[in-house]
Amino acid sequence: MADTKTYKIAVIPGDGVGQEVVPEARRVLSRAAERHGFQLQFDEFDWGADYFFRHGTMMPPGALDLLTPADAILLGAVGHPDIPDHVTLNGLLLPIRRAFDQYANIRPACLYPGVACPLVGRKGGDIDLVVVRENTEGEYAQVGGFLYHHTPEEVAIQTSVFTRRGCERVIRAAFELAVRRNRKNKVTSITKSNAQGYSMVLWDRVFQSVAAQFPGIRTESLLVDAAAMNFIRRPESFDVVVASNLFGDILSDISAILVGSMGMAASANLDPTRRYPSMFEPVHGSAPDIAGKGIVNPIATILSAAMMLEFLGEEPAAREIEKAVAATLAETSVRTADLGGAHSTREMTDAILARVGAA
Numbered sequence: 216m217a218d219t220k221t222y223k224i225a226v227i228p229g230d231g232v233g234q235e236v237v238p239e240a241r242r243v244l245s246r247a248a249e250r251h252g253f254q255l256q257f258d259e260f261d262w263g264a265d266y267f268f269r270h271g272t273m274m275p276p277g278a279l280d281l282l283t284p285a286d287a288i289l290l291g292a293v294g295h296p297d298i299p300d301h302v303t304l305n306g307l308l309l310p311i312r313r314a315f316d317q318y319a320n321i322r323p324a325c326l327y328p329g330v331a332c333p334l335v336g337r338k339g340g341d342i343d344l345v346v347v348r349e350n351t352e353g354e355y356a357q358v359g360g361f362l363y364h365h366t367p368e369e370v371a372i373q374t375s376v377f378t379r380r381g382c383e384r385v386i387r388a389a390f391e392l393a394v395r396r397n398r399k400n401k402v403t404s405i406t407k408s409n410a411q412g413y414s415m416v417l418w419d420r421v422f423q424s425v426a427a428q429f430p431g432i433r434t435e436s437l438l439v440d441a442a443a444m445n446f447i448r449r450p451e452s453f454d455v456v457v458a459s460n461l462f463g464d465i466l467s468d469i470s471a472i473l474v475g476s477m478g479m480a481a482s483a484n485l486d487p488t489r490r491y492p493s494m495f496e497p498v499h500g501s502a503p504d505i506a507g508k509g510i511v512n513p514i515a516t517i518l519s520a521a522m523m524l525e526f527l528g529e530e531p532a533a534r535e536i537e538k539a540v541a542a543t544l545a546e547t548s549v550r551t552a553d554l555g556g557a558h559s560t561r562e563m564t565d566a567i568l569a570r571v572g573a574a
């Protein structure tokens with residue numbers, strides 16, 4: 216008899232609601248594994264704000280070495296009201312993305328039947344786009360410094376880093392995704408190259424050269440301000456949208472709210488070469504305002520877990536989870552507060568679990 220396939224999953228619940236959504240995603244993952252005949256070996260790490268209060272760092276020295284053997288990483292959220300956000304983000308999330316070369320941050324936004332869209336006249340299925348965000352350089356490269364620190368003459372310099380290689384590989388990942396999706400066969404590139412005449416002009420040039428290798432894919436180039444407007448005005452016209460680290464971060468919050476809630480926005484930080492483990496996380500942060508109340512929507516993390524299974528090659532299990540989420544949303548009787556209901560995090564997961572494999 217063939218050995219049962221076992222995947223090693225490093226789990227970092229992190230802070231705030233991360234502690235609540237990750238156990239729910241694990242319940243769904245375990246059910247999917249049981250149904251589809253593979254095993255998941257979870258290895259949990261208590262890194263984040265509480266670790267910071269005890270040790271002065273968000274994760275221990277050698278943390279990345281501990282993650283390296285994993286097949287994938289499942290992350291909850293990072294952030295705490297008593298720690299500056301740049302400390303939490305640069306102490307955990309960004310180092311993992313960079314060290315493991317997770318250069319493509321995939322952020323889908325799909326308007327599910329049964330979910331209200333804040334835009335008038337849009338119904339389920341009308342919006343189905345993916346933001347592909349460059350994830351290792353650009354505006355988040357953390358290159359810069361202070362001069363005359365903490366004096367009235369203080370100067371801060373923050374340099375964006377755009378490499379030809381970095382632009383090329385994420386733009387290529389976006390085109391390949393458009394081919395795989397086979398939906399509108401369109402990639403939209405976002406820059407601000409009228410104002411940023413070096414970095415984003417390089418991006419525009421690289422976009423044109425990669426586009427030439429995908430003649431079956433239509434292209435569009437938008438300045439980020441026009442893109443923000445058009446996400447609201449004509450969201451149905453987008454398919455795959457590729458953007459720099461900062462612009463992708465901002466636009467994917469807009470697309471998340473257009474399809475109902477940040478509580479449903481999933482994401483994958485991919486190293487498409489598979490040299491390092493990829494990381495899967497809800498787009499939302501630690502949400503201290505609702506943390507500990509048991510009311511956070513677990514769907515973003517559950518859908519991120521489904522993206523993880525798909526990346527690991529367990530497509531049928533991933534599709535089953537997505538269908539269970541879609542069926543639960545379409546049925547409309549179970550809703551967390553972000554969707555206008557009063558059900559708990561656990562009740563939302565229970566409703567999804569009840570539908571896993573039911574379709």
Ligand code: GGG
Pocket residue numbers: 290291292293294304464496497498499500501
């Ligand atoms: N779910 C991960 C999380 O806590 N995200 C909060 C955040 O600030 N993210 C910034 C980013 O994705 O670059």
